[in-house]
Amino acid sequence: MSSNVDKVWATLEHLTDPEIPVVTLRELGILRDVRETADGVEVVITPTYSGCPAMGQIEDDVRASLEQAGIAARVITQLAPAWTTDWMSDEAKEKLRKYGIAPPHHTPKDVSVVKFVRRADTAPVACPLCGSTHTVVTSQFGSTACKALYRCLSCQEPFDYFKPY
């Protein structure tokens, strides 16, 4: 790996998500790659939800960090392969849980997205606060596109669930 690429990785290593400041862009799988090309270093990011308003901010944050470190690199957005919550490391998931957001389950492997999966067939979401699986969904959509609203019937606390994508 060239020193330029190393330098970019080191610069962006601790850059966090603007909405969820406990996980880094790398841990979320948004920061995909840093590579040396014929005309300079290229930073590859991938959008989460198509309409996530944080993506603009994320791109700005990446550019600003590079600029601050005095590094000239291009930032490009790449759609394929489509971002998935399965790229999130176990460590990142644990950080989410500690922050009060239930981490995403793995996306179902053998089930086509097209086939309607009944809620009763899906695994229960554990409360990030007390660990109880006695929880109910309040709404499939929460404070951001990537989260659903849940409620714990054991400790009565409402909480966010990071939806599998």
Next chain:
Amino acid sequence: MSTPIDYLLHLADNAVVLGQRNAEWCGHGPILEEDLALANVSLDLIGQARLLYQRAAELMGGDATEDKLAYFRDAHQFRNYTLLELPHHGPLVGYAAADRDYATTIVRNFLYSTLMVLVWDKLLQSKDASLAAIAAKSLKEASYHLHHSRDWLVRLGDGTEESHARVQAAVNHLMPYTEEFWTTSPAEGAAVAAGVGIDVWALRPEWDAMVNEALEEATLTRPNFHGYVTEGKVGLHSEHLSYLLGEMQGLARAHPNATW
């Protein structure tokens, strides 16, 4: 053969018009959770539209941009299904006005997202790699939209006498507009021939099965329909689209190239 621009615009216009319609609930939702849900669904749809407009602009070249395609085309240049531009209530006569009806919103989102999970799934195989990449993202989002609208369809249909009557009225009103899904427009035909689009007609049995199953669970009746088929996707729209575009495009047209 290259990707027909009109095919991308059809997919993009569908998303942007329904996104704009659903966003009308922002701040007016029947309950806070649904207000948030509809805003999130709109964000997904507008995000999908942006990706599709960007791809169309890239193929068009010249000075085409996503903003020009969204804000500086008139109603007859839009290629969305008529179903998606209708207001959130049943048909009215003359100058009559009505409040937004959530049953209409839910039924439309259900009918459209049922179609789109099937469409995006097939478009994963598109020879246009950019379109296939957009399909991969959109499929995940459409499946959440389907979950949401189907849940509410069942809840309202199998709910109170009032909610059942209203959602049945919405089904009766909107179902005829879905006939437009199954005709082949020139753009769709060209996209199929080029291997970048899909033959929507082939999706009909699966769509019918998914719709019928949900309607049955919701204790609703599917109306019989044979008659006039709308043609929004070839640019022949209802009177409602220009009002919708007036609101959506007004700011961009009053202040071209404005930034903030």
